[in-house]
Amino acid sequence: MKVVGVYLAAGDSRRMGTNKLLLDLDGNPLGSLALQAALESTIHRVLVITKKNDKLSWIAPHLFTSDYRRKWTSVQLKKSNRGQAYSIITGLHEAIILHADAVLVQLADQPFVTANMINLLIDAFEKKPSKLFFSCSYDGVLRPPVLFTKNFFPILMDLKGDNGARDLLNGKFKEKGEIYNFDKEDFLLDVDTMDDYLKFKK
Numbered sequence: 001m002k003v004v005g006v007y008l009a010a011g012d013s014r015r016m017g018t019n020k021l022l023l024d025l026d027g028n029p030l031g032s033l034a035l036q037a038a039l040e041s042t043i044h045r046v047l048v049i050t051k052k053n054d055k056l057s058w059i060a061p062h063l064f065t066s067d068y069r070r071k072w073t074s075v076q077l078k079k080s081n082r083g084q085a086y087s088i089i090t091g092l093h094e095a096i097i098l099h100a101d102a103v104l105v106q107l108a109d110q111p112f113v114t115a116n117m118i119n120l121l122i123d124a125f126e127k128k129p130s131k132l133f134f135s136c137s138y139d140g141v142l143r144p145p146v147l148f149t150k151n152f153f154p155i156l157m158d159l160k161g162d163n164g165a166r167d168l169l170n171g172k173f174k175e176k177g178e179i180y181n182f183d184k185e186d187f188l189l190d191v192d193t194m195d196d197y198l199k200f201k202k
Contacts, residue, residue: 001129003122003147004100005038005046006091008084009058009108010077015192021058023197025111030191032060033111039068041118043104046072047094049087052079083162092156101129103153105165106145109190111200113145117187121147124178133177135169136188142169142179143188 009021009031016023021031028036038046050056056074063069075094077087088105095103102125104118121134125147134147146165148156155173159165169177182188191197 001101001126002044002099003042003102003104003125004095004098005043005118006088006095006103006105007035007038007046007048007072007108008087008091008105009035009054010049010051010087011084011109016194016197019058020191020197021108023191025197025201028060029058030111030197031058031108032063034106034108034113035059035072036063036068037113037115038104038106038118039063039071041115042122043071043118044100045098047091048072048074049091050074050076052076083160085159085161088159088165089157092153096153100150102147102149103156104145104147107190109192110144110188111191112187112189114187117182118145120180121145124180125149128178131176131178132173133165133169135177135179137179137181138183138185138188140181142166 021029023030025033054076075090077090092103104121124134132149132152135142136145137143156165191200
């Protein structure tokens with residue numbers, strides 16, 4: 001089974017006031033940490049979805065070395081102001097070209113996601129490929145990363161705006177997926193504000 005990662009890194013960091021992916025966390029740019037986790041997982045390939053003309057300066061230098069570089073591709077959006085749905089659909093088009101059986105959607109501002117978490121979703125998919133999705137959760141709230149099987153691709157293609165697939169997964173499709181609850185919220189938190197960053201930095 002071929003699982004392709006769709007790594008969403010085209011946000012505007014409006015609430016942060018500066019490009020949060022460039023902020024230092026544990027000696028690396030914040031945006032690199034979840035990417036490294038994906039590259040060290042069993043995922044087949046990662047599509048890094050960025051704004052047009054992104055110089056990728058937020059990606060740590062070691063991720064450009066051959067061991068990592070052969071596993072990821074940068075995909076620049078033609079129009080980066082259309083919201084998260086447009087990023088997902090752009091990545092999905094590229095994943096279909098790669099003959100993906102599933103896509104794993106991941107946020108670049110979730111620095112504490114681990115390769116083991118990603119592997120958990122991939123392993124679950126390989127055991128139960130008839131499910132539509134496999135999602136992480138904390139306290140009953142579904143959060144990325146989320147793995148979508150190819151039977152869900154047509155539904156993803158109809159997404160609009162900036163909410164991704166959250167409403168769908170919490171709505172009529174909730175019973176058609178599998179959810180893995182984590183008892184520690186930190187693994188799934190995203191860094192949206194400077195207060196978030198300073199807390200995590202400590």
